[in-house]
Amino acid sequence: MTAIPRIYVIGSGSMGMPLAAFLSANDIQVIAVRTSVEGVSPTIESVTVELPAGKSLQANVKMVSLSEIECVDEGILLLTAKATANKYIADSLRTKFSKLPIVVMQNGIGVEQVYIDAGFPKIYRCVLYATGQTIQKHHYRFREVSESPIGIVKGDPGEAQAIIDQISTPTFRFRYVESIEREAWKKAIINAAFNSICPLINVDNGIFHRDKHVAMIAETIIDEASSVAAKIGIRFQKRELLDQLLLISQRSDGQLISTLQDINNGRETEIEFLNLEIARIGNGMSPPIDPRVTRILGEMILAKSKSTI
Numbered sequence: 001m002t003a004i005p006r007i008y009v010i011g012s013g014s015m016g017m018p019l020a021a022f023l024s025a026n027d028i029q030v031i032a033v034r035t036s037v038e039g040v041s042p043t044i045e046s047v048t049v050e051l052p053a054g055k056s057l058q059a060n061v062k063m064v065s066l067s068e069i070e071c072v073d074e075g076i077l078l079l080t081a082k083a084t085a086n087k088y089i090a091d092s093l094r095t096k097f098s099k100l101p102i103v104v105m106q107n108g109i110g111v112e113q114v115y116i117d118a119g120f121p122k123i124y125r126c127v128l129y130a131t132g133q134t135i136q137k138h139h140y141r142f143r144e145v146s147e148s149p150i151g152i153v154k155g156d157p158g159e160a161q162a163i164i165d166q167i168s169t170p171t172f173r174f175r176y177v178e179s180i181e182r183e184a185w186k187k188a189i190i191n192a193a194f195n196s197i198c199p200l201i202n203v204d205n206g207i208f209h210r211d212k213h214v215a216m217i218a219e220t221i222i223d224e225a226s227s228v229a230a231k232i233g234i235r236f237q238k239r240e241l242l243d244q245l246l247l248i249s250q251r252s253d254g255q256l257i258s259t260l261q262d263i264n265n266g267r268e269t270e271i272e273f274l275n276l277e278i279a280r281i282g283n284g285m286s287p288p289i290d291p292r293v294t295r296i297l298g299e300m301i302l303a304k305s306k307s308t309i
Ligand SMILES: NC(=O)C1=CN([C@@H]2O[C@H](COP(=O)(O)OP(=O)(O)OC[C@H]3O[C@@H](n4cnc5c(N)ncnc54)[C@H](OP(=O)(O)O)[C@@H]3O)[C@@H](O)[C@H]2O)C=CC1
Pocket: 010, 011, 012, 013, 014, 015, 016, 033, 034, 035, 036, 037, 080, 081, 082, 083, 084, 085, 088, 105, 106, 107, 128, 129, 130, 131, 132, 133, 257, 258, 270
Protein backbone atom coordinates (compact mmCIF):
# COMPACT_ATOMS: atom_id res chain seq x y z
CA MET A 1 0.00 0.00 0.00
CA THR A 2 1.39 3.47 -0.89
CA ALA A 3 1.62 5.98 1.95
CA ILE A 4 -0.84 8.85 1.74
CA PRO A 5 1.15 12.10 1.57
CA ARG A 6 0.75 14.68 4.30
CA ILE A 7 -1.05 17.90 3.47
CA TYR A 8 0.53 21.25 4.36
CA VAL A 9 -2.02 24.08 4.37
CA ILE A 10 0.10 27.19 3.89
CA GLY A 11 -1.59 30.24 5.45
CA SER A 12 -3.91 29.58 8.37
CA GLY A 13 -6.69 32.07 7.76
CA SER A 14 -10.41 32.10 6.99
CA MET A 15 -10.08 29.53 4.20
CA GLY A 16 -7.01 27.59 5.29
CA MET A 17 -8.20 26.71 8.78
CA PRO A 18 -11.64 25.35 7.78
CA LEU A 19 -9.91 23.35 5.03
CA ALA A 20 -7.39 21.94 7.53
CA ALA A 21 -10.21 21.17 9.99
CA PHE A 22 -12.23 19.26 7.34
CA LEU A 23 -9.17 17.20 6.38
CA SER A 24 -8.31 16.48 10.01
CA ALA A 25 -11.91 15.46 10.73
CA ASN A 26 -11.62 12.99 7.83
CA ASP A 27 -8.42 11.46 9.30
CA ILE A 28 -6.12 13.01 6.68
CA GLN A 29 -2.68 13.95 8.04
CA VAL A 30 -2.65 17.73 7.83
CA ILE A 31 -0.59 20.58 9.23
CA ALA A 32 -1.72 24.20 9.19
CA VAL A 33 1.37 26.28 8.51
CA ARG A 34 1.53 29.86 9.77
CA THR A 35 3.14 32.27 7.33
CA SER A 36 2.69 35.68 8.96
CA VAL A 37 4.15 34.72 12.35
CA GLU A 38 7.57 33.21 12.85
CA GLY A 39 8.82 31.02 15.68
CA VAL A 40 5.57 29.29 16.71
CA SER A 41 6.41 25.70 17.77
CA PRO A 42 3.98 22.88 16.89
CA THR A 43 0.70 22.97 18.82
CA ILE A 44 -2.62 21.16 18.50
CA GLU A 45 -5.54 23.56 18.32
CA SER A 46 -9.24 22.84 18.65
CA VAL A 47 -10.94 24.40 15.62
CA THR A 48 -14.68 25.00 15.25
CA VAL A 49 -16.32 25.58 11.88
CA GLU A 50 -19.94 26.76 11.63
CA LEU A 51 -21.68 25.17 8.64
CA PRO A 52 -25.08 25.82 7.00
CA ALA A 53 -28.34 24.73 8.64
CA GLY A 54 -27.03 25.33 12.17
CA LYS A 55 -24.47 22.49 11.91
CA SER A 56 -20.89 22.78 13.07
CA LEU A 57 -17.71 20.73 13.04
CA GLN A 58 -14.95 20.51 15.60
CA ALA A 59 -11.50 19.12 14.81
CA ASN A 60 -8.03 19.16 16.29
CA VAL A 61 -5.54 20.74 13.91
CA LYS A 62 -1.77 20.68 14.20
CA MET A 63 -0.25 24.14 13.64
CA VAL A 64 3.31 25.36 13.27
CA SER A 65 5.16 28.37 11.82
CA LEU A 66 6.77 27.97 8.42
CA SER A 67 10.03 29.14 10.03
CA GLU A 68 9.99 26.06 12.33
CA ILE A 69 9.71 23.41 9.57
CA GLU A 70 12.80 21.54 8.35
CA CYS A 71 13.19 20.42 4.70
CA VAL A 72 10.35 18.13 3.60
CA ASP A 73 10.51 15.72 0.63
CA GLU A 74 6.98 14.31 0.56
CA GLY A 75 3.53 15.80 0.81
CA ILE A 76 1.24 18.30 -0.88
CA LEU A 77 1.19 22.07 -0.41
CA LEU A 78 -2.18 23.83 -0.43
CA LEU A 79 -1.59 27.57 -0.62
CA THR A 80 -4.27 29.55 1.21
CA ALA A 81 -2.20 32.55 2.30
CA LYS A 82 -2.96 36.01 0.91
CA ALA A 83 -1.59 36.60 -2.60
CA THR A 84 -0.02 39.83 -1.34
CA ALA A 85 2.51 37.67 0.58
CA ASN A 86 3.43 35.44 -2.38
CA LYS A 87 6.93 36.71 -3.03
CA TYR A 88 8.00 36.16 0.58
CA ILE A 89 6.18 32.81 0.82
CA ALA A 90 7.60 31.46 -2.47
CA ASP A 91 11.14 32.23 -1.27
CA SER A 92 10.55 30.46 2.07
CA LEU A 93 8.76 27.46 0.52
CA ARG A 94 11.46 26.98 -2.09
CA THR A 95 14.13 26.38 0.54
CA LYS A 96 12.07 23.75 2.41
CA PHE A 97 9.53 22.16 0.08
CA SER A 98 11.11 22.48 -3.37
CA LYS A 99 10.07 18.93 -4.47
CA LEU A 100 6.42 19.09 -3.44
CA PRO A 101 3.43 19.79 -5.70
CA ILE A 102 1.73 23.06 -4.84
CA VAL A 103 -1.94 23.94 -5.34
CA VAL A 104 -2.40 27.72 -5.52
CA MET A 105 -5.85 28.44 -4.05
CA GLN A 106 -5.83 32.24 -4.16
CA ASN A 107 -8.16 34.64 -5.94
CA GLY A 108 -6.76 36.72 -8.77
CA ILE A 109 -5.04 36.81 -12.13
CA GLY A 110 -1.43 35.62 -12.33
CA VAL A 111 -1.11 34.63 -8.65
CA GLU A 112 0.73 31.44 -9.65
CA GLN A 113 3.49 33.33 -11.51
CA VAL A 114 5.91 33.68 -8.57
CA TYR A 115 5.77 29.89 -8.03
CA ILE A 116 6.56 29.32 -11.72
CA ASP A 117 9.45 31.79 -11.44
CA ALA A 118 10.63 30.08 -8.23
CA GLY A 119 10.94 26.79 -10.20
CA PHE A 120 8.36 24.63 -8.39
CA PRO A 121 8.20 21.35 -10.37
CA LYS A 122 4.42 20.76 -10.12
CA ILE A 123 1.98 23.62 -9.91
CA TYR A 124 -1.81 23.28 -9.85
CA ARG A 125 -4.32 26.10 -9.65
CA CYS A 126 -7.58 25.95 -7.72
CA VAL A 127 -10.44 28.42 -8.03
CA LEU A 128 -12.28 28.52 -4.72
CA TYR A 129 -16.07 28.52 -4.77
CA ALA A 130 -16.53 28.76 -1.04
CA THR A 131 -16.48 31.48 1.59
CA GLY A 132 -14.80 31.48 4.95
CA GLN A 133 -15.00 34.06 7.69
CA THR A 134 -13.15 34.26 10.98
CA ILE A 135 -15.58 34.69 13.89
CA GLN A 136 -12.93 34.58 16.62
CA LYS A 137 -9.65 32.75 17.24
CA HIS A 138 -9.94 29.20 15.80
CA HIS A 139 -13.66 29.70 15.14
CA TYR A 140 -14.84 30.11 11.53
CA ARG A 141 -18.02 30.27 9.45
CA PHE A 142 -17.81 28.34 6.16
CA ARG A 143 -20.16 28.06 3.17
CA GLU A 144 -19.49 26.02 0.04
CA VAL A 145 -20.98 27.60 -3.10
CA SER A 146 -20.21 24.71 -5.46
CA GLU A 147 -17.33 22.31 -6.21
CA SER A 148 -14.02 24.17 -6.61
CA PRO A 149 -12.20 23.47 -9.89
CA ILE A 150 -8.52 22.45 -9.95
CA GLY A 151 -6.42 22.35 -13.10
CA ILE A 152 -2.83 22.17 -14.26
CA VAL A 153 -0.37 25.03 -14.54
CA LYS A 154 2.62 22.66 -14.68
CA GLY A 155 1.98 18.99 -13.91
CA ASP A 156 -0.12 16.04 -15.00
CA PRO A 157 -3.80 15.05 -14.85
CA GLY A 158 -3.10 11.86 -12.84
CA GLU A 159 -1.44 13.75 -10.03
CA ALA A 160 -4.12 16.48 -10.15
CA GLN A 161 -6.85 13.84 -9.74
CA ALA A 162 -4.94 12.10 -6.91
CA ILE A 163 -4.70 15.43 -5.05
CA ILE A 164 -8.41 16.11 -5.63
CA ASP A 165 -9.34 12.66 -4.30
CA GLN A 166 -7.27 13.26 -1.23
CA ILE A 167 -8.43 16.76 -0.29
CA SER A 168 -12.14 16.49 -1.16
CA THR A 169 -14.48 16.08 1.79
CA PRO A 170 -18.29 16.19 1.84
CA THR A 171 -18.19 19.80 3.13
CA PHE A 172 -15.49 21.09 0.74
CA ARG A 173 -15.43 19.44 -2.68
CA PHE A 174 -12.99 19.79 -5.58
CA ARG A 175 -13.17 18.71 -9.25
CA TYR A 176 -10.73 18.48 -12.14
CA VAL A 177 -10.97 20.91 -15.09
CA GLU A 178 -9.00 21.05 -18.33
CA SER A 179 -9.04 24.82 -18.81
CA ILE A 180 -8.07 26.33 -15.48
CA GLU A 181 -7.04 29.65 -17.06
CA ARG A 182 -10.62 30.22 -18.20
CA GLU A 183 -11.90 29.28 -14.71
CA ALA A 184 -9.42 31.67 -13.09
CA TRP A 185 -10.58 34.53 -15.33
CA LYS A 186 -14.23 33.69 -14.69
CA LYS A 187 -13.72 33.87 -10.93
CA ALA A 188 -11.48 36.97 -11.15
CA ILE A 189 -14.17 38.85 -13.11
CA ILE A 190 -16.78 37.84 -10.53
CA ASN A 191 -14.38 38.85 -7.72
CA ALA A 192 -13.77 42.20 -9.44
CA ALA A 193 -17.47 42.90 -8.84
CA PHE A 194 -17.82 41.39 -5.32
CA ASN A 195 -14.48 42.58 -3.93
CA SER A 196 -14.97 46.21 -4.98
CA ILE A 197 -18.73 46.82 -4.75
CA CYS A 198 -19.44 45.06 -1.41
CA PRO A 199 -16.65 46.83 0.56
CA LEU A 200 -17.49 50.21 -1.01
CA ILE A 201 -21.09 50.00 0.13
CA ASN A 202 -20.11 48.06 3.25
CA VAL A 203 -22.50 45.20 2.74
CA ASP A 204 -22.49 41.38 2.74
CA ASN A 205 -22.26 39.14 -0.36
CA GLY A 206 -26.04 38.69 -0.58
CA ILE A 207 -26.56 42.21 -1.97
CA PHE A 208 -26.51 41.19 -5.66
CA HIS A 209 -29.41 38.77 -5.40
CA ARG A 210 -31.33 41.12 -3.09
CA ASP A 211 -30.94 44.38 -5.03
CA LYS A 212 -31.17 44.51 -8.83
CA HIS A 213 -29.66 48.02 -8.95
CA VAL A 214 -26.46 46.78 -7.31
CA ALA A 215 -26.52 43.76 -9.64
CA MET A 216 -26.51 46.23 -12.55
CA ILE A 217 -23.22 47.79 -11.33
CA ALA A 218 -21.79 44.26 -11.26
CA GLU A 219 -23.04 43.78 -14.83
CA THR A 220 -20.97 46.77 -15.97
CA ILE A 221 -17.83 45.21 -14.47
CA ILE A 222 -18.70 41.89 -16.11
CA ASP A 223 -19.06 43.60 -19.52
CA GLU A 224 -15.80 45.53 -19.21
CA ALA A 225 -13.66 42.72 -17.81
CA SER A 226 -15.09 40.20 -20.31
CA SER A 227 -13.97 42.39 -23.18
CA VAL A 228 -10.41 42.34 -21.80
CA ALA A 229 -10.58 38.52 -21.46
CA ALA A 230 -12.01 38.17 -24.99
CA LYS A 231 -9.01 40.01 -26.41
CA ILE A 232 -6.73 37.24 -25.07
CA GLY A 233 -9.06 34.55 -26.43
CA ILE A 234 -11.06 33.74 -23.27
CA ARG A 235 -14.73 34.17 -24.11
CA PHE A 236 -17.76 34.23 -21.81
CA GLN A 237 -21.46 34.63 -22.34
CA LYS A 238 -22.62 37.41 -20.03
CA ARG A 239 -25.33 35.05 -18.68
CA GLU A 240 -22.72 32.50 -17.52
CA LEU A 241 -20.93 35.12 -15.38
CA LEU A 242 -24.10 36.76 -14.08
CA ASP A 243 -25.65 33.43 -13.10
CA GLN A 244 -22.50 32.43 -11.21
CA LEU A 245 -22.36 35.84 -9.48
CA LEU A 246 -25.99 35.49 -8.37
CA LEU A 247 -25.44 31.90 -7.22
CA ILE A 248 -22.48 32.99 -5.05
CA SER A 249 -24.53 35.91 -3.76
CA GLN A 250 -27.40 33.60 -2.75
CA ARG A 251 -25.23 30.88 -1.21
CA SER A 252 -23.01 33.30 0.72
CA ASP A 253 -25.77 35.64 1.87
CA GLY A 254 -24.67 37.19 5.18
CA GLN A 255 -20.98 36.40 4.62
CA LEU A 256 -18.48 39.25 4.11
CA ILE A 257 -16.24 39.28 1.06
CA SER A 258 -12.53 38.75 1.89
CA THR A 259 -11.67 42.33 0.82
CA LEU A 260 -14.22 43.77 3.25
CA GLN A 261 -12.80 41.51 5.99
CA ASP A 262 -9.34 42.87 5.09
CA ILE A 263 -10.44 46.51 5.24
CA ASN A 264 -12.30 45.95 8.52
CA ASN A 265 -9.14 44.42 10.01
CA GLY A 266 -6.75 47.08 8.65
CA ARG A 267 -5.04 44.57 6.32
CA GLU A 268 -3.72 45.01 2.78
CA THR A 269 -6.27 43.82 0.17
CA GLU A 270 -5.80 41.67 -2.95
CA ILE A 271 -7.35 44.29 -5.26
CA GLU A 272 -4.04 44.56 -7.16
CA PHE A 273 -4.66 40.98 -8.41
CA LEU A 274 -8.32 41.66 -9.29
CA ASN A 275 -9.71 44.96 -10.69
CA LEU A 276 -6.29 46.59 -10.96
CA GLU A 277 -4.66 43.61 -12.72
CA ILE A 278 -7.55 43.36 -15.20
CA ALA A 279 -7.15 47.11 -15.85
CA ARG A 280 -3.37 46.76 -16.27
CA ILE A 281 -3.80 43.91 -18.77
CA GLY A 282 -6.48 45.87 -20.71
CA ASN A 283 -4.47 49.07 -20.80
CA GLY A 284 -1.37 47.18 -21.96
CA MET A 285 -3.19 45.87 -25.04
CA SER A 286 -2.87 47.28 -28.53
CA PRO A 287 -5.10 49.17 -28.94
CA PRO A 288 -5.64 49.58 -25.17
CA ILE A 289 -8.94 48.63 -23.54
CA ASP A 290 -9.63 50.64 -20.40
CA PRO A 291 -12.18 48.84 -18.17
CA ARG A 292 -13.03 52.20 -16.63
CA VAL A 293 -15.59 51.34 -13.94
CA THR A 294 -13.66 48.18 -12.95
CA ARG A 295 -10.46 50.23 -12.62
CA ILE A 296 -11.99 53.18 -10.77
CA LEU A 297 -13.77 50.94 -8.24
CA GLY A 298 -10.45 49.11 -7.74
CA GLU A 299 -8.66 52.42 -7.17
CA MET A 300 -11.34 53.37 -4.64
CA ILE A 301 -10.73 50.11 -2.74
CA LEU A 302 -7.01 50.88 -2.70
CA ALA A 303 -7.69 54.37 -1.35
CA LYS A 304 -10.21 53.04 1.20
CA SER A 305 -7.82 50.37 2.52
CA LYS A 306 -4.94 52.85 2.76
CA SER A 307 -7.06 55.41 4.59
CA THR A 308 -8.20 52.78 7.13
CA ILE A 309 -4.73 51.38 7.87
N1 LIG B 1 -12.29 34.23 2.70
C1 LIG B 1 -13.02 33.85 1.66
O1 LIG B 1 -14.24 33.73 1.75
C2 LIG B 1 -12.38 33.49 0.36
C3 LIG B 1 -11.03 33.68 0.16
N2 LIG B 1 -10.49 33.31 -1.06
C4 LIG B 1 -9.07 33.48 -1.31
O2 LIG B 1 -8.36 32.58 -0.47
C5 LIG B 1 -7.11 33.16 -0.08
C6 LIG B 1 -7.06 33.19 1.44
O3 LIG B 1 -8.10 34.04 1.90
P1 LIG B 1 -8.47 34.19 3.44
O4 LIG B 1 -8.29 32.89 4.12
O5 LIG B 1 -9.75 34.90 3.50
O6 LIG B 1 -7.32 35.18 3.91
P2 LIG B 1 -6.87 35.64 5.38
O7 LIG B 1 -6.92 37.13 5.41
O8 LIG B 1 -7.61 34.91 6.41
O9 LIG B 1 -5.34 35.30 5.33
C7 LIG B 1 -4.87 34.03 5.07
C8 LIG B 1 -3.51 33.89 5.67
O10 LIG B 1 -2.53 34.53 4.85
C9 LIG B 1 -1.38 34.73 5.65
N3 LIG B 1 -0.87 36.10 5.45
C10 LIG B 1 -1.60 37.23 5.32
N4 LIG B 1 -0.78 38.28 5.19
C11 LIG B 1 0.48 37.80 5.23
C12 LIG B 1 1.77 38.39 5.14
N5 LIG B 1 1.93 39.70 4.97
N6 LIG B 1 2.85 37.58 5.21
C13 LIG B 1 2.70 36.25 5.36
N7 LIG B 1 1.51 35.62 5.46
C14 LIG B 1 0.42 36.40 5.38
C15 LIG B 1 -1.79 34.55 7.13
O11 LIG B 1 -1.36 33.26 7.51
P3 LIG B 1 -1.06 32.81 9.02
O12 LIG B 1 -2.29 33.07 9.81
O13 LIG B 1 -0.77 31.38 8.83
O14 LIG B 1 0.09 33.57 9.53
C16 LIG B 1 -3.32 34.56 7.03
O15 LIG B 1 -3.96 33.87 8.03
C17 LIG B 1 -7.09 34.57 -0.70
O16 LIG B 1 -6.37 34.56 -1.90
C18 LIG B 1 -8.56 34.87 -0.96
O17 LIG B 1 -8.75 35.75 -2.03
C19 LIG B 1 -11.24 32.74 -2.05
C20 LIG B 1 -12.58 32.54 -1.87
C21 LIG B 1 -13.25 32.93 -0.68
